[in-house]
Structure formats: C-alpha cells, structure tokens
Amino acid sequence: MLTTLLVAIDADALGLNSIMDFFYHYQVAYYLCILGFATLLSAIAIPSILHVARARHLYDDIGHFRKQHDHGIPRLGGVAIFVSFAVTALAVSLIDKNFPIIYILIASIVLFIMGLKDDLSGVNFSTKFLVQFIVALILVVLGDIRLTSMYGVFGIYDLPLVMGSALTVIVIIMIINAFNLIDGIDGLAGVTGIMVNGIFAILFLYTKHYELAVISLILVGAIIGFLRYNISPAQIFMGDTGSLFIGLISVVMAIKFIELNKFSTPGVPQIYSAPALTVAIMVGPIFDTMRVFFVRIMSGSSPFSADRNHIHHRILRLGFNHTQTTLILAGLNLVSVAFALMFSTLGNFTLIIIIFTISMLFNWGVTFMIRSKEREGLALRNLFI
Numbered sequence: 251m252l253t254t255l256l257v258a259i260d261a262d263a264l265g266l267n268s269i270m271d272f273f274y275h276y277q278v279a280y281y282l283c284i285l286g287f288a289t290l291l292s293a294i295a296i297p298s299i300l301h302v303a304r305a306r307h308l309y310d311d312i313g314h315f316r317k318q319h320d321h322g323i324p325r326l327g328g329v330a331i332f333v334s335f336a337v338t339a340l341a342v343s344l345i346d347k348n349f350p351i352i353y354i355l356i357a358s359i360v361l362f363i364m365g366l367k368d369d370l371s372g373v374n375f376s377t378k379f380l381v382q383f384i385v386a387l388i389l390v391v392l393g394d395i396r397l398t399s400m401y402g403v404f405g406i407y408d409l410p411l412v413m414g415s416a417l418t419v420i421v422i423i424m425i426i427n428a429f430n431l432i433d434g435i436d437g438l439a440g441v442t443g444i445m446v447n448g449i450f451a452i453l454f455l456y457t458k459h460y461e462l463a464v465i466s467l468i469l470v471g472a473i474i475g476f477l478r479y480n481i482s483p484a485q486i487f488m489g490d491t492g493s494l495f496i497g498l499i500s501v502v503m504a505i506k507f508i509e510l511n512k513f514s515t516p517g518v519p520q521i522y523s524a525p526a527l528t529v530a531i532m533v534g535p536i537f538d539t540m541r542v543f544f545v546r547i548m549s550g551s552s553p554f555s556a557d558r559n560h561i562h563h564r565i566l567r568l569g570f571n572h573t574q575t576t577l578i579l580a581g582l583n584l585v586s587v588a589f590a591l592m593f594s595t596l597g598n599f600t601l602i603i604i605i606f607t608i609s610m611l612f613n614w615g616v617t618f619m620i621r622s623k624e625r626e627g628l629a630l631r632n633l634f635i
Contacts, residue, residue, distance in 0.1 A: 277460075281455075281463070281464070281467055284338065284342065284464055284467050284468060284471065285467050285468075285470065285471040285474075286471065287338055287341070287471065288334050288335065288338040288467075288468045288469075288470075288471025288472045288474075288475070289334075289471040289472070289474045289475040290475065291330075291333065291334035291337055291338065291472070291475065292330045292331060292333075292334035292471070292472045292473070292474070292475025292476050293475035293476075293478060294475075295329070295330035295333060295334065295475075296327065296330050296475070296476060296478075296479045296486060299324065299326050299327065299329055299330055299486065300324055300479075300485060300486055302326075303324030303326055303486075304324065307322075308324055308325075308326060308370065309322030309323060309324060309325075323484060323485070323486060323487055324485075324486045324487070325369050325486070325487035325488070325489035326366075326369060326486065326489055326491065327476050327479065327480060327486040327487055327488040327489060327491075327492055328362075328365060328366075328369070328488040328489045328490070328491025328492025328493065328494075328495060329366065329491055329492075330472070330475065330476055331469075331472045331473060331475075331476050331488060331491075331492045331495060331496070332358065332362050332472075332491060332492070332495050334468075334471070334472035334475060335358070335468050335469055335472045335495075335499070336355060336358070336359075338468045338471070338472070339351045339354075339355065339465070339468055340355075342464060342468070350461055350462075350465075351465070353388060353389060353392050353393030353395070354389070354393065354465070354499070354502060356388055356392075357385045357388045357389050357393070357498065358495060358498060358499070360381065360384060360385050360388065361381065361382070361385050361426075361494050361495060361498055362491060362495060364377070364378065364381040364494075365489065365490040365491035365492075365494045365495065366491050368489075368490040368491075369489035369490055369491050375554055379423070382422075382423045382426055382427070382494075383419065383423065385422070385426075385498065386418070386419040386422040386423055387419065389418075389422060389502060390415050390418050390419055390422075391415070395418070395502055395505055395506065396414050396415050396418040396505070396509075397409065397414050397417055397418045397421065397505060397508065397509065398414050398509065398512070399414075399512055400417075401508070401512065401524075401525045401598050402597060402598050402599055403525065403598050403599050403602065404599070405599075418505065421501065421505070422498075422501050422502075422505075424536075424539070425497050425500060425501035425504070425532065425535070425536070426494055426497035426498055426501060427494075427497070427539065428497060428532075428535035428536055428538070428539040429442070429443070429493050429494070429496050429497030429500065429535050430490060430493040430494050430497060431535065431538065431539050431542070431560065432493075432534065432535045432538055432560065432562065433487070433488060433492075433493040434560055434562055434563065435482075435562050435563075435566065435572045435575060435576065436480055436481060436482035436483070436484040436572040436573070436576075437477065437480055437481050437482060437484075437572060437573060437576045438562055438572075438575070438576045438579065439488060439492070439493050439496065440473050440476060440477040440480055440488065440496075441477070441576050441580055442534055442535060442579075442580070442583070443469065443470075443473045443496040443500065444470050444473050444474065444477070445531075445580060445583055445584075446500050446503075446531055446532055447466040447467075447469045447470050447473075447499065447500060447503060448466070448470050449531050449587060450462075450463075450466045450500075450503045450504070450507060450531065451463045451466035451467045451470065453507060453521065453527075454466060454503075454507070456520070456521075457510065457511070457520045457521065459506075459510060462503065462506055462507075462510075465499065465502075465503065466499075466503055469496065469499050469500075473496065476488060476492070481573065482571060482572035482573050497535075500532065504528045504531070504532060507524060507528055508524050508525050508528055510524075511524035512524070521594070522594040522595060523590065523594040523595075523596070523597060523598050523601050525598045525602070526590055526594070526597075526598045526601035526602050526605065527587070527590045527591065527594065527601075529590075529601075529602050529605055529606075530583075530586040530587045530589065530590035530601075530605050531583075531586075531587055531590075533582075533583060533586045533605055533606075533609055534579055534582070534583050537561075537606060537609040537610075537613075538560055538561045538562075541561070541613065542557070542559055542560055545559060546559075561579065561613060561616065562575050562576075562579065564613075564616050564617075564620060565578060565579070565616060567620055567623075568616070568619055568620060568623060569623075582608075582609070582612055585608065586605050586608055586609070589604070589605065589608065590605060614633070618632050618633050
C-alpha cells in the first residue's frame with residue numbers, strides 16, 4: 251500500500267521532471283524565478299511581522315547606547331529572511347534531488363532558534379558561543395564543510411584533518427559574529443549580505459557549480475525583500491536572527507568557494523588565489539571585527555564589550571547618513587574585490603596583506619577626517635595623534 255502511494259506521487263506524477271527539463275534549457279529563467287520567489291516571500295512576510303511586533307510591543311531596545319534610533323523599531327526582520335530562504339530552498343530541493351541543503355538547513359534552524367530567543371528576550375554570551383560552536387560542528391562533522399589547507403598563507407599548505415576542522419570551526423564562529431557586529435545602521439548588514447552572496451553566486455555560475463550559486467541567490471532574494479523595509483528610515487531591523495543567519499550562509503559559501511578552487515594533482519583551479527578573493531569579498535565585516543577587537547584589547551576592555559567604535563559609527567561622525575555610509579563601505583568592498591581579481595597572480599599571502607592594507611589606509615583616512623572635524627582644521631598631526 252505504502253509502496254503504491256509513493257509510486258503514485260513520484261516526480262513524474264507531480265510533473266517535476268518536466269519542470270526540470272524546462273529550466274535546464276532556460277537557466278536564466280530558472281535563476282530569476284528562484285531570486286524572485288525568495289524576494290516575494292520575504293517582502294510578503296514583513297508586513298505581517300510588523301503587525302504582530304507592534305501588537306505585542308516587540309521592539310528594539312531603545313535605551314541601548316549603541317543604537318542609532320530614538321524610537322522603538324521591531325527587530326524580527328530576520329524571521330522573514332530565514333523563512334524565505336528555508337521555503338525556497340526546500341522548493342528547489344523538490345525539483346533537484348541533489349540540491350545540497352540538508353546540513354545547512356539543520357545548522358540554520360539551530361542558529362535561528364537561538365537568534366530569535368536573543369531578539370525577544372536576550373541570550374548571554376556564553377550561550378551564544380555554545381550554540382554557534384554546535385552549529386559549526388554540525389557543518390564540519392556532519393556536513394563535511396571544512397578547510398583542508400592554508401593555501402600558502404604563512405607558508406602553510408595542507409592541514410591534518412583535526413587541525414583543518416578546528417580552523418574551520420573558528421572561521422565559522424568568527425564570520426557569523428562579524429556579520430552580527432556590522433548590523434549597527436540601516437541597510438548595512440543587508441547590503442553587505444547581498445554583495446557577498448551576489449558575488450559568490452556569479453563566481454559559482456562561472457565555475458559551473460550551479461547548486462551553490464542557487465543557495466547564494468536564494469539568500470540574496472530573501473535579503474532584497476527585507477531590505478525594502480530596512481533602508482533608512484528603517485521600519486524593521488533584521489536582529490540577531492537575520493545577521494547571524496546571513497553570516498552562517500556566507501561563511502559556508504566562502505569555504506565551499508575556497509575548497510572548490512584549490513590546487514590539486516588532476517588540474518589547476520578555475521579561479522586563482524580563491525582564499526584572498528574570499529577575504530576581499532568579506533573584508534568589510536572581517537576587518538571591522540578584527541579592528542574593534544584589537545582596539546578594545548589594547549584599551550584594557552573585553553573584546554566583546556559593546557561600543558560605538560565600529561567603522562560605520564566613525565563614518566556617521568563625519569556627518570554622513572545611514573544610506574551614504576552603507577554606500578561608502580560597499581564601494582570600499584568592491585574596490586577590494588576588483589583588486590583581488592586583477593592581481594590574483596600575486597598569491598594569497600601577498601594579496602591578503604594588500605587587501606587589509608587598503609582597509610587600514612581607509613580607516614586611517616577616516617580617523618584623520620574625524621580629528622580634523624573635531625579640531626576644526628586640517629593639520630599634519632591629525633594623521634598621527
């Protein structure tokens with residue numbers, strides 16, 4: 251009886267094979283449909299979330315000194331991003347049985363639950379770290395998503411299984427939190443997520459890893475639908491639910507991209523210096539997190555203590571608004587990516603140093619402009635003290 255039922259609802263009965271044949275011949279339409287479907291789901295979900303949040307008074311913590319708004323704003327936009335991504339990914343998996351989404355969804359659900367709890371009532375740091383560690387283990391141990399080499403950085407190449415797994419867990423936790431930390435002004439985390447995953451989607455399409463391009467495109471669509479309500483003045487924030495989730499998918503795509511373009515005996519990678527290019531793609535959240543952690547430690551504070559010293563806060567001090575600040579940082583990101591693509595033959599280590607140097611010079615310029623503004627005059631000493 252059960253066997254008969256399963257046969258009755260196989261792919262042919264549902265017409266899924268016909269759908270696959272259509273999209274195989276019209277791939278552009280396939281990708282546009284995925285992008286549009288994810289965008290539509292997210293955009294439709296936001297008004298309902300806004301209604302519930304306002305009815306239940308589920309607002310952002312308006313008293314927190316890091317916030318840039320003086321009125322309560324719901325911070326449950328990440329729910330729409332996650333639901334849109336999950337539903338679209340599951341729909342795609344019905345069409346493509348080889349779609350690699352199972353362990354990504356499992357890890358995402360665990361992180362989503364923790365992020366939602368944090369947005370509604372708060373979660374202490376130790377609990378956050380423990381959940382992120384579990385999520386990283388799910389991806390590394392069960393999903394076999396791991397870095398297997400340092401690709402010449404610091405003169406290190408292939409890594410033993412344990413060391414590679416440990417490094418991957420650290421990288422996953424760092425990137426997840428890096429995206430969380432840049433979610434301080436309207437639109438920044440969303441635009442960064444769109445840029446990062448949009449570029450990965452293009453690169454995956456170029457290297458013919460279409461299933462990974464689809465995952466990136468789904469997230470891009472989910473964020474686009476949300477961003478309509480998050481551009482300044484924001485009606486809703488993505489909260490930890492959204493920023494942590496975007497960080498999770500982004501770091502998984504980053505690891506996949508690096509590993510698929512490593513040097514191997516059978517041939518050469520389709521894209522040279524993939525690790526350096528990946529750093530360039532994600533340089534915004536990576537550099538800002540490393541910089542604020544360094545500054546906090548040097549000042550004797552906990553690296554996890556909140557402050558208003560992020561690069562976006564510093565640009566706001568120059569008089570730019572949220573949208574302008576977001577566009578400035580997006581421009582810096584694109585410059586880094588363009589440089590990494592044009593000079594890919596320099597090698598990973600050299601490129602990574604140059605990419606971080608570009609960000610440091612930009613930060614130095616912002617520091618100079620802040621000092622000049624506060625001291626009401628340009629002076630050479632503003633470069634140093």
